[in-house]
Amino acid sequence: MFLTIDKEISIRTLHPDDTEELFKILERNYVRLRPWIHPSALPETYKDARIYTIECFFNSLDDPMEIFTLYDEYFQELPRYFQSERPTNEMGIWYCNKLVGVLTMSRLSDSYTAAEFGYWLTAEAEGKGIVTRCISALMDYAIDVMKIERFVIGCAADNLRSRAVPERLGYRIHATVPNGEIVGDLIYDRVIYGLRAATWLERDKVSY
Numbered sequence: 001m002f003l004t005i006d007k008e009i010s011i012r013t014l015h016p017d018d019t020e021e022l023f024k025i026l027e028r029n030y031v032r033l034r035p036w037i038h039p040s041a042l043p044e045t046y047k048d049a050r051i052y053t054i055e056c057f058f059n060s061l062d063d064p065m066e067i068f069t070l071y072d073e074y075f076q077e078l079p080r081y082f083q084s085e086r087p088t089n090e091m092g093i094w095y096c097n098k099l100v101g102v103l104t105m106s107r108l109s110d111s112y113t114a115a116e117f118g119y120w121l122t123a124e125a126e127g128k129g130i131v132t133r134c135i136s137a138l139m140d141y142a143i144d145v146m147k148i149e150r151f152v153i154g155c156a157a158d159n160l161r162s163r164a165v166p167e168r169l170g171y172r173i174h175a176t177v178p179n180g181e182i183v184g185d186l187i188y189d190r191v192i193y194g195l196r197a198a199t200w201l202e203r204d205k206v207s208y
Contacts, residue, residue, distance in 0.1 A: 001060060001089060005137045009130055011091045011103055014056035016074055018092055021099045023049040025122050036159050037120050039184045041102070051078060059087035086112075093121070093134060100125035103134055105142065114150040115142055119165070126161065132168050139169075143197045151195045156181040156188035166193035170203060 002012040014022065023046050026033075033042055043049040054074045058067055064083050067075050075081065088106035092099050101121035108114040117138070119131045135153075142148040153171060155162040171193035180190030 001091060003137060003141060005133050008096055009133055010094045011134055011138070012094070013060040014053045014090055014092045014102070016050065016053045016057060018099065019046070019050045019053045022053060022092070022102075025099060025101075029120075029122050032123060033120055034184075035186060036156060036162065036183060038182075041104075041118075041120075054078060055081065056090040059083060060089065093119075093125075093130060095125055095128070095130055100130065103131065103138070105138060107146075107148075108152065111150070113148055114152060115146070115148045116152040116154065118153075119162075129168075131165050135165065135169060139197075139200055143201065149197045151197070151200070153193045154181070154190055155193075156183070157191045158188055163191060163193075166195070169195065170199070171195040 002010070004010045023043070026042060026044075026049065030042060030044065041052075043052045054077060057074070058064075058071070058081060061067065061083075067081075067083075086107045086109065088104050090102060090104050093101040093103055101119065104118040106116055108116055117135055119135070121131060139148075139151060142151075151171070152174075153166040157163075157176065172195065173191060174194040175192045177190040177192065179187050181188040
C-alpha cells in the first residue's frame with residue numbers, strides 16, 4: 001500500500017529494503033517508545049528488524065502464494081510465518097523523504113467493517129500533526145476502498161500524546177478499561193476511542 005498524504009508526508013507498507021533505516025530510528029528512540037509500544041513492534045536487533053519488515057511486507061500481499069513464487073528468499077529468512085485471515089497493515093511514515101515512524105491499520109477480529117489504528121513517531125517528528133494527517137487520509141481511504149464503517153483507537157490512559165490524535169479527529173471515548181493496556185511487563189488503564197464513518201463524512205472539513 002502507498003498513499004501520498006500531502007506534499008510533505010507519505011505512507012507505504014514497510015519492505016525489507018527499509019530495514020536499515022527503520023533500525024536506525026528505533027535505536028535512537030527505543031528507550032522513549034518502550035513504555036508505550038509493545039516489544040513485538042520495537043525490534044531490538046538488526047535481525048529482528050529485518051524479520052519484522054519481511055512480515056510487514058508479506059502481510060500486505062493479496063495472494064499468499066506470491067511468498068513462495070516471488071519472494072522465497074525473504075521467506076527463508078523467517079523462523080516461521082503464518083498469514084492471518086485479517087493481517088495488519090503496517091506502514092512506514094515518511095516526512096520530507098525520511099522515515100519517522102510506523103502506522104498500523106487492522107480490521108477488528110469481531111467486525112470486518114471496523115478498523116483500528118496504532119502509531120508511533122520519532123522524537124524529532126512529534127508536534128507537527130503528522131499522525132493526525134495520516135489517519136485523516138487513511139480514514140477517507142478506508143471508507144472508500146475498504147468499506148469501513150467504524151474506527152477505533154485504543155491507547156494507555158497516561159499516554160497524552162497518543163490520546164491527542166483521536167481527540168483532534170473528533171473521536172469520542174467509548175470505554176475505559178482498567179488494566180486493559182498491556183505493553184510487555186507494563187500495564188495501564190486503556191482508553192478506547194471510536195468514531196463512525198458516517199459521522200466522519202459529515203464533519204466540517206478542517207486542516208490538521
